[in-house]
Amino acid sequence: MIRIDRQKCVGCGGCVDLCPQAAIGFFEDFAIIHKGLCFECRTCVKVCPMKAPQEI
Numbered sequence: 001m002i003r004i005d006r007q008k009c010v011g012c013g014g015c016v017d018l019c020p021q022a023a024i025g026f027f028e029d030f031a032i033i034h035k036g037l038c039f040e041c042r043t044c045v046k047v048c049p050m051k052a053p054q055e056i
């Protein structure tokens with residue numbers, strides 16, 4: 001499962017635009033992943049400059 005570490009996310013939105021599943025939204029200025037939509041392609045893990053999305 002991929003999860004976004006709120007301590008690292010700066011809310012740039014880069015992962016939101018690139019997620020092929022449109023599985024990432026925003027909550028209180030941090031990106032969150034809708035688990036039901038994410039198919040773990042790891043695009044967000046690769047593109048995030050802060051290394052906020054992590055495999056758990």
Ligand code: SF4
Binds near residue numbers: 011015047050051052
């Ligand atoms: S790319 Fe990284 S820092 Fe930017 S919104 Fe996504 S998780 Fe947050």
Ligand code: SF4
Binds near residue numbers: 002023042053
């Ligand atoms: S792993 Fe892929 S499908 Fe899941 S949130 Fe990240 S970019 Fe979207």
